[in-house]
Amino acid sequence: MVSAPATRWQRNPPRRVARSSGLRKNLAWSLAGNATYAGMQWATVVVIARTGNTEMVGRFSLALAVTAPITLLAAMSLRTVFVTDPSRQCSFGDYLRVRLTSMLLAFIAIAAVSLHFDHQTRDVILVVGIAKTIDGIGDMLVGVFQKMNDMRRIAMSSILNGTLTTGLVAVSLLTTSSITIACWGSVLASTLSSIVYCSVALRRTASRSEAADIREFxxxxxxxxxxxxxxxxxxxxxxxxxxxxxSSATWNVPRYVLGAETSITTLGIFSAISYIPTVINIAAAALAQNLLPKLTNMRNAGEGKRARQLVTRILVLAAAMSLVLSLLSYIFAATLLNAVYGHEYAQHAGLLTLLMATTTAGAAGFVLDAALSAQRRFRGQLAANAFACLVCSAFSFSLIPRAGIVGAGIAVAGMTFALLTIKLALFIISARQPLESESSRSG
Known part of the structure; x- marks a missing residue:
């Protein structure tokens, strides 16, 4: 690889914010940011369900299911590669150029896919696609803060994005009764939080050697x-x-099949109920976000054994939490659904219990992803997710036509446990192997 011109980052090694703030403070900020963002995403679905109808929820959910795999593929997890890059042979400008190009290609792909749907669904997909590509660009800017271990800035961006999205979607839906116009509120929210806020925040931290690298572009x-x-x-x-x-497509396969085999209304009910267990992923994602730079630093310092012990302790704690939360869900599922969405949704309390148990167990996958990414074992994760996609597809196409919404829940459960098993095996194997050289570490 041809090295980039020396930047202020290379000439002046960064002083890590984490040394003064610590993992607990950063974890608190990550939890606050992720909790607010996920909570507002859920609130957006509740607003659509209460103000609109299940058909609107179905179209909105289908738009997310279509756009997510495309934008994630285009993003290529460059933020993770940037944060874990030990050589710094590429400047931030190199990463940002690739991300800008890939997001443009992503929107073109989304526009092409949207042509296969009716005009109402197509319009929603296009608008949501714009919002997601904007978020994709902002995600690369957020990578600078993560590399600095400045989780406060990341949290503020997430809080702003989630709050504005819910507020603007609610106001638009109440005044126009159009889900397409309401989704334009999400575009405005993404622009203000992912681009405007992050750009201003980077300028304010430009005196730091890490953020100063932005000026090189x-x-x-x-x-x-x-x-x-x-x-x-x-x-x-x-x-x-x-x-x-x-991975995103795998989670959405049941939605694709459910929408095709049943109706957009049934898809709306399944998607709305599926949002509730995402509260479990809030803590898991926040923890993984903080673990990634920490485990990367341990890897670079030759403290592999200490890193593995840390991951193992977290996995044991996650298993215990899974049992407790699954039991609570079994007891209160019907009451919760009736209070949040209404009687139509409360009839599917068993689905919520199944998805909650699945999600709590699968939350350990976030921790394993961070551990494998810190080791730069990227291809192993690709193989694991590809196998999980096959498992989920097999369950979906065989069960959903016969069992409907329950079959979709079983498909998600089968896929989650298959993926978790493979990632755990990859973690155990990587723990027994010495670190690869930088040229082959992406394997």
């Missing part, structure tokens, strides 16, 4: 060397991007 450099670095980034990140895209 776009400095004129040899176009050929820049192209070589961009190509190398794509080759490194593509396996992880494919893994993320396949």
């Amino acid at each position: 776009p400095i004129p450099v040899d176009p050929r060397s820049r192209l070589v670095r961009s190509r190398a980034l794509v080759l490194t990140a593509l396996p992880l991007g494919l893994a993320a895209s396949i």
Whole structure:
């Protein structure tokens, strides 16, 4: 790989924010940010369900299911590669150039896919696609804060995004009764939080050597060397991007099949109930977000055994929490659904219990992803997600036509436990192997 021109980052090694703030403080900020964002996403679905109808929920959910795998593939998890990059052979500008190009291609792909749906669903898919590509660009900016271990800025961006999205969607839906117009509120929210806020925050931290690297973009450099670095980034990140895209598509396969085999209304009910267990993923995602730079630093310092012990303790704690939360869900599922969505949804309390048990168990996958990414074992994650996709597809196509919404829940459960088993095996195998050289570490 051709090295990038020396930047202030290389000349002045960064002083890590984490040394003064610590894991607990960063975890608190991550929890606050993720909890608010996920809570507002759920609130948006509740607003659509209460103000609109299950058909609107179905169209909105289908738009998310269509756009997510495409934008995740285009994103290629470059943020993770950027945060875990030990060599810094590529500048932040290289990463941002690749992300801008890939997001443009993502929207073109989303527009092409949307042509296969009716005009109402197509309009919703296009607008949601715009919002997701904007978020994809902002995600790369957020990577600078994560590399600095400045989780407060990341949390503020998430809080702003979630709050604005719910508020603008609610106001638009109440005044126009149009789900398409309401989704434009999400576009505005993404622009303000992912682009405007992050850009302003980066300018305010520009005195730090980490953020100062942003100013290097776009400095004129040899176009050929820049192209070589961009190509190398794509080759490194593509396996992880494919893994993320396949993972998203896997979670959405039951939605695709449910929408095709039943109705958009049934899809709306399943999607609305599925949002409730995501509260479990809030803590798991926040923890994994903080673990990634910490485990990466341990890897670079040769403290592999200590890193494995930390991950093992967290996995044991996650298993205990899974049992407790699954029991609570079994007791209160019907009451919760009736209070949040109404009687029509409360009839499917068993589905919520199944999804809650599945999600709590699968939350350990976030921790395993962080551990494997810190080791830069990207291709292993791709293989695991590809196998899980096959399992989920087999369950979905065989069960949903006969069991409907319950079959969709069983498909999610089968896929989750298959994926968790494979990732745990990969973690155990990687723990027994010495670190690979940098040239082959992406394997």
